[in-house]
Structures are given as structure tokens and as C-alpha cells.
Amino acid sequence: MNQKQSFSSAYGWFIQRITGILLAFFLIVHINVLHFGEKFFIDFNMVTQRLEGSFLWAIFYIIFIPVVLFHGLNGIWGLVEDYRPSQGAQKTVKVLLWILGIVGTFYGILAITPFL
Amino acid sequence: MVEFRIFRFDPEKNKEPEFKPYQFEPFKGMTILEGLYHILENMDSSLAFRSSCREAVCGSCAMHINGVYRLACKTQIQILKSPITIRPLSHLPIIKDLVVDLNPFFDRFREIKPYLIPKENPPEKEYLQSVEDREKIDDWLDCILCGACYGSCPVCAQDPKYLGPHALLKALRFVDDSRDGATRERVAFVTQNSGIFRCHTIFNCREVCPKDLDPTKAIAKLKWKSVFKKF
């Protein structure tokens, strides 16, 4: 019990819960507006109509995308950790997930810009 | 007439375990453990299982009975549907039939130092504790270390280093104890990789606990303490 321990994994668990609660809100709004539209076919015009010119929507997605990516990838990390990979494998997976998350965040926000 | 289908494995004879059926007439109020003794005495003397107190105190006789981990001495045959399938505890190496090697279980238990670590200078005579402080640990005291929670926890299967519900419950028992001086070290220790954050809140441990303890709640409390460092 004397070995040095860090509290860092505590924040992973806590942020996972907090992002989960945030996502409950974000997802309900997002799905309600874009996936539950009355139209049968979603196309470019329909999406722009709903999102266009709103500063609020830009902020919405700038928060939503990193949060959802963090929640998803941190969840995968929890799954990987359960299988007790070696130190090297842990590092590789961690780096991979961080790259996926950061690239995904920027690309995802970029992907929203044509509609705003 | 009741049928027991018992998990049999003899390391000297078979490579793979098998289930053997035994049929007999139970009397009213007969427990699973008495049934096992009946089989041992009258039908098959090669059957191996652990037991001692026959009254849910020693924690020797936990096994998987008809889909749930329970104490054989605390479960009556009447309340179960025949055939009754009996397996040993999961996630532990099987020595013979229903006897498992409990070493991994107790190794995890020892890791959290399940004894009082005094504060700086211990009192001359005995430790005094107020009634209120004593009530705080009431919920975590009754563990008999039967291993039912360890067998039922899916995380323990994948990670033999995972501390397990039994050890974490005991850790909280000392964290909540006003007399204990190593609170910070204890919380830091259970925050390790194979500690509380491997718990996925599956609730199996609290479902199966024969003493109606709540390791899930204990772990949740430890998680809370480790995030906000309120000891």
C-alpha cells in the first residue's frame, strides 16, 4: 500500500459522468432538430435552413463535438483497460485515441461550417 | 424427489469438468448443504466441497446454485426448482469439484491492509469512539468473506489484479472509521489502475451478497472520495 499512487484515473471516471449528463441534453436537441425533422429526406437545404445564421448553433456544435468524442473514446479506453494490456500497448492505444479525438474534433467542427 | 446436477472435476481423473446428476428424497426444510452431505454420505463419497458452520457465519460454502451465487447452508431446497445446478465460485482456480483456490481472493484482501492503522500516538488504554462515529461503519461490518461477490463480478474475471468488491468494502470500512489514521493512503491505494475505477456499477455484488451488504455503494462512495478528496 506504500507505493505511490496517483489520482488521475479518478478524473477520467468523473468527466465521463459529467460529459454523459451533458450529452443527454445535447443529443436530445441535436436529434430532435436534425434527425426527427418532419421531412422524409434530409438534404443540404433542409440542414442549412435549420442551422443557418445562428451563433448559438455554432457554439452548440463547438461544445458538442469534443464532448461526444471524449465520451466515446474514453469509454473505449475503459473497455481496453479492462483487458489489462501491457504498458506498451496501453501507451499505443492512448496515443491513438488522443489522435482520433483531436483530429475528429477539428474535422467535425470544420464539417459543420458549410451549414452555418 | 429432487435432482442435484453437480459440477465435478477431479484433477487426477478428468481434463474437463462435467455435471453429474444425483437424485434423492429431501426432507422438509433441508438445505442445499445438507443435500450435499446426504450425497457425500450415501451416494458418492468422492464429492468435495467446503463447509463449516452450517449457519451462514463462516463463509465457506458459497457456490453458484441455480443461477445465483449463494451460501449452500442458507438456501433451502424447497425454494428452488429441480434440477438444481451447482457450480463452484467463478473466477477462481478449481482444486476439486466445488472447492476453489481462494488465494487470489485473499491476496487482494490483504493488499488493502484490512486492519486498523493507528493515528500518530495511540491512546494509553483503548480507542474510544462515539456512538455516531460507530454508526457510520455499521453498514460495512458484516462481511464473512464467502467470495460470492468476487465470483459474480465480471471485472474480476478479466483482471485478477482487480481488488474486488470484498476488499473495497473493507477498505471503506476503515476509511469511514474515525479511529483509523491511514485514510489518505487507503483512498490513494484503491484509486490505482486495478482499483475502484474498474468497477462498472454492475450491481452483481450487492445482488448476491448473502449478508445483504452493499459493496456497490461502498465503491461508489470511495469513487466520490477519491475525486473530491474529502476524507
Added chain:
Amino acid sequence: MYQKKLGIIQYYFDEWALNRNIGTFSWLLHRLTGVILTIYLFAHILVVSSGLWGPESFNSWLKVVQTPLTHFLEIFLMICIGFHLLNGLRITIADFFLATKEHKAIFWVAGAIFALFMIVTLSVFLPRVFSH
């Protein structure tokens, strides 16, 4: 001594075979839906990002992903989202408020909300499946 070998996937079936209760059920589905949703998330970002190459490119991609089959799969996606969201809240409530005793009651409340959610979902998506 004998110890059962752990298969990476088989493990989940083994645990389900030995612990058939609400907790294990939710945990298994939570994992499964979590992985599915993460994969869907990246696919979703990729499809939406086609808008970067102009409205035509976006529309042609959306034609590909809006067929009866994908609309049908979308219902499945909504099941995943609904389950993962509600079960996640259930676990969070248990963890944060130490409400472990009530977890079964919360499960059934969440089940009722899930049923309502599915009624709404089906009323929106079923017409889409058959609109082609």
C-alpha cells in the same frame, strides 16, 4: 487446478450465463451500444463532412445513406441511443447519489421512458422506411 480460459467475446456470454440479472444485462448492452455508437459517430462525421465539397457532394452522399435499409437501421440506432442514454443516467444516479438500493426501480422507470421514446421514434421512422 482447473481454470476456464477467457475468450475475449466468449467472456461476455459466460458472465451472462452465470448472472442473469438486470445489472449484467444493462452492463452488456451498455458496452455493446457504446461501441456501436462510437463507430457510428465517426461514420456520421465523415458523411456530414462531405458538405465541405459543396451541396451537391453532400446531397449525393445523403442519397446513399437514405435508403429503406438505412432508415430501418436508424431505428436500431435510436434504440442504442435511448438505451445508452437512460442506462448511463441510471448508473450516474447510483454513483453520484449512492442510490444503489433503488437501482432496480430506476431501471423500470427508465424502461417506461424508453418505451415512450420508442413510440415517438417509430412514428417518425417507420413512415420513412416505407416511403420509398
